[in-house]
Amino acid sequence: VPVDVEIPRARAPRADAVRNRAKLVRAAREVFEADGFVNSRITDIAAGAGVAHGCFYSHFRNKEDALAAVLDELQEEMLHPGPNLALTEPNPWAVITAANRAYLEAYRRNARLMALLEQLATVDERFADMRKQRSDAFVTRNARAIRRLQRSGQADQELDADIASLAISSMVSRTAYTIFVADREPADLEPIVQTLSRLWANALRIPEPKDRSADQ
Amino acid sequence: VPVDVEIPRARAPRADAVRNRAKLVRAAREVFEADGFVNSRITDIAAGAGVAHGCFYSHFRNKEDALAAVLDELQEEMLHPGPNLALTEPNPWAVITAANRAYLEAYRRNARLMALLEQLATVDERFADMRKQRSDAFVTRNARAIRRLQRSGQADQELDADIASLAISSMVSRTAYTIFVADREPADLEPIVQTLSRLWANALRIPEPKDRSADQ
Amino acid sequence: VPVDVEIPRARAPRADAVRNRAKLVRAAREVFEADGFVNSRITDIAAGAGVAHGCFYSHFRNKEDALAAVLDELQEEMLHPGPNLALTEPNPWAVITAANRAYLEAYRRNARLMALLEQLATVDERFADMRKQRSDAFVTRNARAIRRLQRSGQADQELDADIASLAISSMVSRTAYTIFVADREPADLEPIVQTLSRLWANALRIPEPKDRSADQ
Amino acid sequence: VPVDVEIPRARAPRADAVRNRAKLVRAAREVFEADGFVNSRITDIAAGAGVAHGCFYSHFRNKEDALAAVLDELQEEMLHPGPNLALTEPNPWAVITAANRAYLEAYRRNARLMALLEQLATVDERFADMRKQRSDAFVTRNARAIRRLQRSGQADQELDADIASLAISSMVSRTAYTIFVADREPADLEPIVQTLSRLWANALRIPEPKDRSADQ
DNA sequence: AATGAATGAGGTTTCATTCAT
DNA sequence: TATGAATGAAACCTCATTCAT
Numbered sequence: 001v002p003v004d005v006e007i008p009r010a011r012a013p014r015a016d017a018v019r020n021r022a023k024l025v026r027a028a029r030e031v032f033e034a035d036g037f038v039n040s041r042i043t044d045i046a047a048g049a050g051v052a053h054g055c056f057y058s059h060f061r062n063k064e065d066a067l068a069a070v071l072d073e074l075q076e077e078m079l080h081p082g083p084n085l086a087l088t089e090p091n092p093w094a095v096i097t098a099a100n101r102a103y104l105e106a107y108r109r110n111a112r113l114m115a116l117l118e119q120l121a122t123v124d125e126r127f128a129d130m131r132k133q134r135s136d137a138f139v140t141r142n143a144r145a146i147r148r149l150q151r152s153g154q155a156d157q158e159l160d161a162d163i164a165s166l167a168i169s170s171m172v173s174r175t176a177y178t179i180f181v182a183d184r185e186p187a188d189l190e191p192i193v194q195t196l197s198r199l200w201a202n203a204l205r206i207p208e209p210k211d212r213s214a215d216q
Numbered sequence: 217v218p219v220d221v222e223i224p225r226a227r228a229p230r231a232d233a234v235r236n237r238a239k240l241v242r243a244a245r246e247v248f249e250a251d252g253f254v255n256s257r258i259t260d261i262a263a264g265a266g267v268a269h270g271c272f273y274s275h276f277r278n279k280e281d282a283l284a285a286v287l288d289e290l291q292e293e294m295l296h297p298g299p300n301l302a303l304t305e306p307n308p309w310a311v312i313t314a315a316n317r318a319y320l321e322a323y324r325r326n327a328r329l330m331a332l333l334e335q336l337a338t339v340d341e342r343f344a345d346m347r348k349q350r351s352d353a354f355v356t357r358n359a360r361a362i363r364r365l366q367r368s369g370q371a372d373q374e375l376d377a378d379i380a381s382l383a384i385s386s387m388v389s390r391t392a393y394t395i396f397v398a399d400r401e402p403a404d405l406e407p408i409v410q411t412l413s414r415l416w417a418n419a420l421r422i423p424e425p426k427d428r429s430a431d432q
Numbered sequence: 433v434p435v436d437v438e439i440p441r442a443r444a445p446r447a448d449a450v451r452n453r454a455k456l457v458r459a460a461r462e463v464f465e466a467d468g469f470v471n472s473r474i475t476d477i478a479a480g481a482g483v484a485h486g487c488f489y490s491h492f493r494n495k496e497d498a499l500a501a502v503l504d505e506l507q508e509e510m511l512h513p514g515p516n517l518a519l520t521e522p523n524p525w526a527v528i529t530a531a532n533r534a535y536l537e538a539y540r541r542n543a544r545l546m547a548l549l550e551q552l553a554t555v556d557e558r559f560a561d562m563r564k565q566r567s568d569a570f571v572t573r574n575a576r577a578i579r580r581l582q583r584s585g586q587a588d589q590e591l592d593a594d595i596a597s598l599a600i601s602s603m604v605s606r607t608a609y610t611i612f613v614a615d616r617e618p619a620d621l622e623p624i625v626q627t628l629s630r631l632w633a634n635a636l637r638i639p640e641p642k643d644r645s646a647d648q
Numbered sequence: 649v650p651v652d653v654e655i656p657r658a659r660a661p662r663a664d665a666v667r668n669r670a671k672l673v674r675a676a677r678e679v680f681e682a683d684g685f686v687n688s689r690i691t692d693i694a695a696g697a698g699v700a701h702g703c704f705y706s707h708f709r710n711k712e713d714a715l716a717a718v719l720d721e722l723q724e725e726m727l728h729p730g731p732n733l734a735l736t737e738p739n740p741w742a743v744i745t746a747a748n749r750a751y752l753e754a755y756r757r758n759a760r761l762m763a764l765l766e767q768l769a770t771v772d773e774r775f776a777d778m779r780k781q782r783s784d785a786f787v788t789r790n791a792r793a794i795r796r797l798q799r800s801g802q803a804d805q806e807l808d809a810d811i812a813s814l815a816i817s818s819m820v821s822r823t824a825y826t827i828f829v830a831d832r833e834p835a836d837l838e839p840i841v842q843t844l845s846r847l848w849a850n851a852l853r854i855p856e857p858k859d860r861s862a863d864q
Numbered sequence: 865a866a867t868g869a870a871t872g873a874g875g876t877t878t879c880a881t882t883c884a885t
Numbered sequence: 886t887a888t889g890a891a892t893g894a895a896a897c898c899t900c901a902t903t904c905a906t
Contacts, residue, residue, distance in 0.1 A: 017865060036339045038254050042901065052867040057902070119338035121398075122331065123252070132398055156418060163391075163411040170390035175383045182337075182348055195379040202372060203419040230885070233890055257875065268892045273877070275890095446906070449869055468771070470686050473896065484871045489898070491869095551770035553830075554763065555684045564830055588850060595843040599823045606818035607811075614769075614780055627811040634804060635851040665886065690880065700888040705881070 021059045023049040025073060028066045033112045036119050037067060067120070092154065092206050097197040104176055104189055104196075111180040118177065135173075139165045146204060156205040168200055237275045239265035241289065244282045249328040253283060253336055280342070287346065290329050293322050295350065307425050308370065313413040320392055320405055320412075327396035334393065351389075355381045362420060372421035384416055453491045455481040457505065460498045465544040469499060469552055496558070503562065506545055509538050511566065524586065524638050529629040536608055536621055536628075543612035550609065567605075571597045578636060588637035600632055669707045671697040673721060676714045681760045684767050685715060715768070722761060740802065740854050745845040752824055752837055752844075759828040766825065783821075787813045794852060804853035816848055 027048030031040045042063060046056045060066040107114060120127035143165035149155035175196060179185060201208070243264030247256045258279060262272045276282040305311050323330060336343035359381035365371035391412060395401060417424070459480030463472045474495060478488045492498040521527050539546060552559035575597035581587035607628060611617060633640070675696030679688045690711060694704045708714040755762060768775035791813035797803035823844060827833060849856070 014865065020866080038339055041899090043899095053902090054868065054904080055866055058865060062901080115338065119335070122335035122338060128398065135394075135398075156414070159414060160407055160411045163408055164415055166394060167387050167391045167412055167415050170394060171383050171387035174386035174390035175379075178351070178382060178386060182344065182351075191376055192379055195376045196383055198372070198375060199380055199383050199419040202421055203415040205418055230888090230890065232884080236890080258877090259875075270878080270893065271891050278876080446867090446869065448905080452869080470771075474898090475896080486872065486899080487870050494897085547770065551767070554767035554770060555686055560830065567826070567830075588846070591846060592839055592843045595823075595840055596847055598826060599819050599844055599847050602822035602826060603815050603819035606822035607815045610783075610814060610818060614776065614783075623808055624811055627808045628815055630804070630807060631812060631815050631851040634853055635847040637850055662886065668887080689878090691878095701881090702883080702889065703887055706886060710880080 017058070020049065020051050020055055021069075023051065024056060024059055024066065025069050029070045029073075032067065032070065032116055037063070037116070038119075038123055064124070091209050092149065093197065093201050093209055096200050096206075097193060100172060100197050100200070101189070101193045103172060104193060107173075107176040108180050108189070114177065115181040118181070135169065139169050142169060149204065149206065154206055159204065164204065168203060171199070172196055233274075236265065236267050236271060239267065240272060240275055240282065241285050245286045245289075245329065248283065248286060248332055253279070253332060254339070258282075280340075283336070283343075286329070287333065287343075290326055290333070291350065293326065294319075294330075295353070308365065308422050309413065309417050309425055312416050312422075313409060316388060316413050316416070317405070317409045319388060320409060323389075323392040324396055324405070330393065331397040334397070351385065355385050358385060365420065365422065370422055375420065380420065384419060387415070388412055449490075452481065452483050452487060456483065456488060456491055456498065457501050461502045461505075461545065464499065464502060464548055469495070469548060470555070496556075499552070499559075502545070503549065503559075506542055506549070507566065509542065510535075510546075511569070523641050524581065525629065525633050525641055528632050528638075529625060532604060532629050532632070533621070533625045535604060536625060539605075539608040540612055540621070546609065547613040550613070567601065571601050574601060581636065581638065586638055588635075591636065596636065600635060603631070604628055665706070668697065668699050668703055669717075671699065672704060672707055672714065673717050677718045677721075680715065680718065681764055685711070685764070686767075686771055712772070712774075739857050740797065741845070741849050741857055744848050744854075745841060748820060748844050748848070749837070749841045751820060752841060755821075755824040756828050756837070762825065763829040766829070783817065787817050790817060797852065797854065802854055807852065812852065816851060819847065820844055 024045060028040075028045045031044050031048055035041075035044070040063065042056055043053065045066065046053050049055075056066070060069065117127065117131060121131040122128070139162070143161045146155055146159070146161040146165055150157050150159070150161065175192070179187065179192065240261060244256075244261045247260050247264055251257075251260070256279065258272055259269065261282065262269050265271075272282070276285065305314075333343065333347060337347040338344070355378070359377045362371055362375070362377040362381055366373050366375070366377065391408070395403065395408065456477060460472075460477045463476050463480055467473075467476070472495065474488055475485065477498065478485050481487075488498070492501065521530075549559065549563060553563045554560070571594070575593045578587055578591070578593040578597055582589050582591070582593065607624070611619065611624065672693060676688075676693045679692050679696055683689075683692070688711065690704055691701065693714065694701050697703075704714070708717065765775065765779060769779045770776075787810070791809045794803055794807070794809040794813055798805050798807070798809065823840070827835065827840065
């Protein structure tokens with residue numbers, strides 16, 4: 001009979017330890033966002049958390065470790081929300097528009113974090129891999145959708161579906177990056193949503209629906 | 217008899233100075249590509265150029281200065297990657313294809329440096345500005361071209377030309393980045409050129425020419 | 433029952449920190465005296481104190497800071513070299529003699545440091561200011577005493593008290609400098625004390641007391 | 649028969665060499681006065697003279713050499729003028745006042761240079777010696793005068809003439825230094841002349857002349 | 865666990881002096 | 886001689902990490 005064995009943890013962490021760890025993670029996020037990972041200093045993180053130098057090392061081995069903790073806390077925030085309309089909605093233009101709107105809104109909410117991830121990917125292999133996996137999943141899914149549309153005669157059959165998927169993902173994500181991170185212009189989202197969606201549909205030559213109201 | 221009057225320039229730089237500066241720029245590029253900007257050491261640059269420590273400081277005030285010199289060389293090539301066909305070539309598809317091919321080839325040649333610039337832009341305001349200026353120039357030029365096509369009825373008139381220009385630039389540059397930097401896959405360029413160009417033309421609804429051979 | 437309430441101070445500095453700081457100040461003084469400020473090296477100070485490089489920077493921001501600490505110790509001694517007899521001793525000649533003796537003895541003890549301060553004052557604004565403040569305080573105090581004596585008819589009433597005070601201070605301090613720093617002659621102090629005091633009293637025309645034994 | 653032999657100089661200096669040397673000396677003086685000898689840089693001297701680095705080394709072996717050249721040019725400026733009244737004027741008060749006035753006026757004219765010499769004396773043995781010799785000559789001469797007055801009953805016979813001479817010289821020179829260099833106050837000289845002279849005469853107990861107009 | 869002082873490797877920068885042109 | 890680039894010794898300072906309290 002299998003028995004539920006309580007895995008003996010060394011000891012319940014002290015209350016102040018828990019508090020300090022939380023303070024350090026919060027401070028680390030702020031410092032990373034402000035200075036970038038590369039230029040951040042452990043000194044600043046400890047100071048921001050209001051604890052001593054050495055305390056940092058009670059919780060993390062080094063800066064990378066702290067970063068991992070920051071990202072752990074942010075997993076949820078990073079997921080794109082947005083309903084999957086692809087299956088229920090027969091009008092591709094509407095699906096595309098809704099997806100783009102959801103993506104841009106999520107990006108705007110997490111702009112600083114996205115900037116951080118972008119930076120990390122250029123600096124640390126580990127995060128480059130992480131980004132690549134997310135991106136690959138996205139691109140692969142879209143490539144499948146494109147092939148489906150090509151088969152049903154609703155998309156330009158001369159396009160290489162994989163490359164096209166990558167290109168269109170790039171278009172949307174890089175535009176979002178430029179607007180929200182590089183420019184920091186808190187512009188009206190809707191024209192951007194409309195333009196990106198129209199370009200996307202045009203690019204694949206997806207036939208325009210009669211009823212334009214469905215786009216919304 | 218006309219007389220050649222020498223305009224008194226500040227004085228021609230000495231031959232060895234020119235040589236050393238060139239050697240330093242070359243070495244700097246190599247070191248930056250290998251170690252990244254942050255982890256690079258001036259010592260290594262000087263050693264790579266085969267000159268003394270202080271010689272570096274005869275030519276540059278600091279590492280940022282040296283990087284600027286390296287990037288100056290890059291700028292030229294990436295801003296004007298190919299011949300300007302726009303004026304002589306009546307077929308937009310051919311222009312787009314040629315431009316994309318030239319851009320991708322230039323990107324491939326400078327992939328590691330482009331990655332570096334990308335990284336720096338996320339870390340240092342100064343380089344973010346530099347990238348933004350380059351990008352803005354590109355986007356503005358394309359937006360003008362799009363408006364011209366819209367007026368002559370050769371492009372989708374419902375598109376916002378500025379946003380569309382940004383989006384399409386993003387598509388090309390980010391795709392190049394993914395392929396050459398993130399993936400590092402030295403794939404066959406031609407399918408990518410063709411797909412990007414077709415997506416671009418489609419996206420703007422530029423009418424396809426009768427004679428397809430012109431695309432090449 | 434009264435309760436001893438501990439006032440929460442910023443936290444007592446650690447014992448080793450106090451010890452190291454003291455060692456650094458002592459070493460700094462030795463190095464400054466031996467090499468002068470300009471030619472001194474932080475490395476040597478740290479080595480002399482038997483601590484690591486960086487430890488210096490835990491206590492001082494830079495060399496100037498360390499010097500300030502060294503001079504703080506000096507200030508105390510040079511400003512209040514002896515007991516204040518002015519209030520208890522009715523005979524001005526005795527007061528003057530005692531003050532001069534105390535000053536010269538203090539100067540002799542700190543001759544090399546005084547030389548250093550002299551040097552720095554000619555080179556660095558900051559130390560010129562420091563010396564000026566010390567000197568001004570001294571001169572102002574003496575000017576007050578001179579006016580008091582003038583009012584009570586015990587000093588030459590035709591003298592400008594401020595200028596006279598400056599002149600007499602200059603006489604004493606510069607004589608000390610010449611003897612202990614420029615000449616480095618470790619002469620018998622007493623004749624100098626007597627002569628300076630007599631000149632001082634004469635200069636102000638302070639009436640000589642009947643009982644000469646009081647001068648000692 | 650003695651023959652005048654022309655000592656064969658290597659070659660007459662070129663005209664531009666002479667000019668450059670002069671420019672360098674002038675620039676060196678300016679830099680020394682502005683930055684002090686210790687903090688001055690050869691770079692700045694060459695730049696100030698409008699010549700190249702290396703040109704400095706065509707004329708001087710190092711900074712000390714340049715300083716010697718600066719001082720050579722200034723020998724005349726350094727001499728104290730002032731008529732020697734001691735022999736012709738029977739009234740010591742008048743002699744003292746005239747000497748002090750001449751000294752202070754000369755000091756004021758050469759204040760920056762005096763500051764420079766002061767600084768150099770604290771830094772370089774060579775200049776300390778130079779200053780000491782000048783000072784010693786002065787002090788010795790005054791001591792002789794004091795002894796003469798003591799013998800003729802016109803000065804306090806209890807004073808040590810050598811020490812008194814040093815002290816009084818110190819009083820005057822240091823007061824001048826404070827006023828013209830440390831304070832930089834371009835005050836009215838006359839009260840200072842009067843006060844110093846009165847203190848001086850008082851200090852030695854030189855009997856006041858009946859006719860006060862002779863002081864001027 | 866928390867503290868913060870101590871450590872020390874390692875980079876940047878300055879500038880007097882040399883030297884090829 | 887003049888030029889100014891090249892040299893390289895030498896010093897400063899930072900900051901991740903360790904460790905005694």
